[in-house]
Amino acid sequence: xxxxxxxxxxxxxxxxxxxxxxxxxxxEAAPGRPTGYPPLDAVLPGGGxxxxxxxxxxxxxxxxxxxxxxxxxxxxVPAGRWGVCIAPPGLPYAPAxxxxxxxxxxxxxxxxxxxxxxxxxxxxxxxSRSCEVVLLWLAEADMAALRRLQLAAEDSATPLILLRPAxxxxxxxxxxxxxxxxxxxxGLQVRVLKRRGPLLAAPLHLPLPWPGVMPRPDLPTSAAPxxxxxxxINASVHALVRPRPARSxxxxxxxxxx
Amino acid sequence: xxxASALALAPGLHLRERAPALERAALxxxxxxxxxxxxxxxxxxxxxxxxxxxxxxxxxxxxxPLCTRIGDTLGELGFVGxxxxxxxxxxxxxxxxxxxxxxxxxxxxxxxxLDPLPLAVLADGAEPAxxxxxxxxxxxxxxxxxxxxxxxxxxxxxxxxxxxxxQLDRAYARIPDPRPWFVPPERYxxxxxxxxxxxxVDTLLFGVRRLLxxxxxxxxxxxxxxxxxxxxxxxxxxxxxxxxxxxxxxxxLGALSQDMARCQLLAxxxxxxxxxxxxxxALRLEADNPNPLTPPRTDLFDGDDGQQGDPGLLLAxxxxxxxxxxxxxxxxxxDHRPExxxxxxxxxxxxxxxxxxxxxxxxxxxxxxxxxxxxxxxxPAAESLLTGPxxxxxxxxxGPAATINRDYFVARSHDxxxxxIFQERQPPHGWFIHGYFN
Numbered sequence: 001x002x003x004x005x006x007x008x009x010x011x012x013x014x015x016x017x018x019x020x021x022x023x024x025x026x027x028e029a030a031p032g033r034p035t036g037y038p039p040l041d042a043v044l045p046g047g048g049x050x051x052x053x054x055x056x057x058x059x060x061x062x063x064x065x066x067x068x069x070x071x072x073x074x075x076x077v078p079a080g081r082w083g084v085c086i087a088p089p090g091l092p093y094a095p096a097x098x099x100x101x102x103x104x105x106x107x108x109x110x111x112x113x114x115x116x117x118x119x120x121x122x123x124x125x126x127x128s129r130s131c132e133v134v135l136l137w138l139a140e141a142d143m144a145a146l147r148r149l150q151l152a153a154e155d156s157a158t159p160l161i162l163l164r165p166a167x168x169x170x171x172x173x174x175x176x177x178x179x180x181x182x183x184x185x186x187g188l189q190v191r192v193l194k195r196r197g198p199l200l201a202a203p204l205h206l207p208l209p210w211p212g213v214m215p216r217p218d219l220p221t222s223a224a225p226x227x228x229x230x231x232x233i234n235a236s237v238h239a240l241v242r243p244r245p246a247r248s249x250x251x252x253x254x255x256x257x258x
Numbered sequence: 259x260x261x262a263s264a265l266a267l268a269p270g271l272h273l274r275e276r277a278p279a280l281e282r283a284a285l286x287x288x289x290x291x292x293x294x295x296x297x298x299x300x301x302x303x304x305x306x307x308x309x310x311x312x313x314x315x316x317x318x319x320x321x322x323p324l325c326t327r328i329g330d331t332l333g334e335l336g337f338v339g340x341x342x343x344x345x346x347x348x349x350x351x352x353x354x355x356x357x358x359x360x361x362x363x364x365x366x367x368x369x370x371x372l373d374p375l376p377l378a379v380l381a382d383g384a385e386p387a388x389x390x391x392x393x394x395x396x397x398x399x400x401x402x403x404x405x406x407x408x409x410x411x412x413x414x415x416x417x418x419x420x421x422x423x424x425q426l427d428r429a430y431a432r433i434p435d436p437r438p439w440f441v442p443p444e445r446y447x448x449x450x451x452x453x454x455x456x457x458x459v460d461t462l463l464f465g466v467r468r469l470l471x472x473x474x475x476x477x478x479x480x481x482x483x484x485x486x487x488x489x490x491x492x493x494x495x496x497x498x499x500x501x502x503x504x505x506x507x508x509x510x511l512g513a514l515s516q517d518m519a520r521c522q523l524l525a526x527x528x529x530x531x532x533x534x535x536x537x538x539x540a541l542r543l544e545a546d547n548p549n550p551l552t553p554p555r556t557d558l559f560d561g562d563d564g565q566q567g568d569p570g571l572l573l574a575x576x577x578x579x580x581x582x583x584x585x586x587x588x589x590x591x592x593d594h595r596p597e598x599x600x601x602x603x604x605x606x607x608x609x610x611x612x613x614x615x616x617x618x619x620x621x622x623x624x625x626x627x628x629x630x631x632x633x634x635x636x637x638p639a640a641e642s643l644l645t646g647p648x649x650x651x652x653x654x655x656x657g658p659a660a661t662i663n664r665d666y667f668v669a670r671s672h673d674x675x676x677x678x679i680f681q682e683r684q685p686p687h688g689w690f691i692h693g694y695f696n
Contacts, residue, residue, distance in 0.1 A: 063675055063677070063693075063695075063696070064675055066696070067627060068626065068695070069696075080569060081569060082605075090694070091600075091629070092628075095590045096624035096625055097626065099624065104587055104589055105587055105606075106587075107587060107588065108585055110585050111580070111583075112580060117580060121576055121580065125572060128567040128571060128575070130569040130571070130572050131567075131572070183671075183673055183674040183696075184674055208696050
């Protein structure tokens with residue numbers, strides 16, 4: 001009677017992608033899309049946003065830095081494909097996006113009357129295989145709806161990034177990656193709530209590009225935000241369209257008064 | 259069988275007047291559709307269509323595959339046909355009537371196929387034999403065409419039965435039988451009356467599929483594609499008091515296409531978007547402006563099949579369900595007022611790759627999120643203001659309501675978000691938040 005041969009190290013290595021051990025990051029079958037922020041890439045399985053999977057970003061309210069975090073994804077949409085924003089809560093501001101290098105003619109903004117419409121549009125976008133990235137703002141969704149979105153994402157190779165309010169952090173979710181975002185001094189604080197890997201206790205601090213400089217995301221970010229009001233005050237620009245006689249502004253606020 | 263005897267046999271019989279105009283319209287529908295098999299089509303009213311298939315045989319792989327294909331796809335159109343193939347049009351017509359399925363492709367076989375046909379077929383055709391001549395032939399004992407052929411021609415001509423010999427000559431290919439060609443319409447219109455008024459979308463889609471099958475033939479014949487077509491729903495006559503209430507749905511395909519699955523999908527989205535106001539009586543499909551379609555270039559070793567989707571289809575699908583204005587793109591607009599420094603543009607998958615010209619963008623900070631209406635806030639602490647002020651004063655040309663006169667600052671909110679705030683320069687000098695950076 002033959003005894004089973006002990007598994008060699010090479011055989012174990014061959015099985016590596018099938019078995020995930022809890023003390024390390026899962027080796028994803030498909031590498032992730034680099035987020036544009038190396039410190040974040042380092043803690044994500046696959047080294048970026050997982051393609052063909054649901055990622056949840058939990059935000060206290062819009063404008064905490066989520067768009068800054070996702071800006072590199074929107075910039076990288078190649079010609080002939082779409083970046084899709086479904087049901088954004090505010091108006092993404094075209095001049096700032098254009099200055100940051102986002103190809104606006106490839107960024108579809110979808111207005112949905114109801115969450116059901118938004119989820120339908122999201123599934124269509126994923127199924128069409130013509131989208132580079134899909135962003136969906138969704139306040140309320142039950143487990144079944146999220147599960148359907150996750151399945152739709154799995155059938156495509158598109159990262160689906162769901163932006164939801166921070167209050168739902170306690171609810172179960174089928175997302176493979178959940179990050180809680182919070183604005184932080186000069187940047188963004190990212191807490192990894194769920195990932196295919198060990199728990200990450202310490203939150204991550206990401207410096208976001210300072211808007212006054214508006215560096216292209218493909219260039220290294222160097223400028224730090226000025227901490228004080230007066231350090232940068234002379235650099236401000238006036239947009240005076242109509243020449244008017246000089247008039248004193250509110251005391252202490254007008255640059256000319258300094 | 260007379261009307262009275264028919265009703266005596268089946269009292270529940272529903273009788274309708276025969277409508278030759280509708281029959282002719284149906285024949286034209288089928289002729290338009292048949293353009294995908296050959297370009298030489300001739301109408302042979304009231305119930306026959308002649309296709310010259312000799313030049314198409316190689317494309318479709320022979321006579322039998324072609325006949326099978328015609329028979330199968332005719333069903334999609336909602337008709338059942340009897341097919342026969344013969345070297346002359348009249349012979350094909352007679353065989354389709356008396357011996358459907360015959361395929362005679364040589365002149366040698368023609369005589370033996372036609373000889374056993376009954377005499378009655380002589381009354382069928384463009385110049386039929388008169389009943390008197392048929393009575394004469396029956397009287398002298400002729401039963402089938404072979405019997406007539408054996409009779410002396412001069413005798414028939416003397417007895418005023420010249421039409422009989424002319425018919426036989428045309429059928430047996432002894433004299434030519436030219437036919438006028440059918441010219442397909444430039445604008446495709448097809449109407450499908452529904453058997454019963456319905457407001458069920460699935461039933462309507464079944465009808466739409468039939469109409470699209472005809473459209474597909476029309477496009478195939480022209481090797482063309484469509485960018486849009488119109489589906490008209492004709493509601494029940496008595497709805498809303500006025501006659502002929504109808505509702506057109508323009509269905510935009512998003513790209514030049516002759517893919518009927520795509521048309522069907524988008525038609526479904528349009529029809530399910532809003533509930534139908536009344537039962538639908540009939541469907542009408544109208545299409546014009548077909549554009550020549552170059553077949554997609556495919557790689558012989560195309561391994562990346564299906565990985566790249568069609569950006570136009572996504573756009574068309576989303577717009578079909580959510581509305582035209584629900585899917586748009588943004589573009590910067592040269593205006594100093596932040597509210598007007600952007601506008602909506604129509605996304606287009608074809609100009610998707612075209613880079614826009616150099617933009618005249620403000621060099622000062624602009625937020626990624628803009629609030630539609632500025633939100634009033636309390637006066638911020640001086641140390642929370644990071645940069646500024648940037649004075650924006652513009653818009654007097656649009657009247658006092660559109661004039662702005664503000665000092666903008668980048669500030670840090672209490673929860674560390676970077677916000678774009680401004681102070682009105684007019685009394686009461688209120689502070690407002692107008693956008694979020696990042």
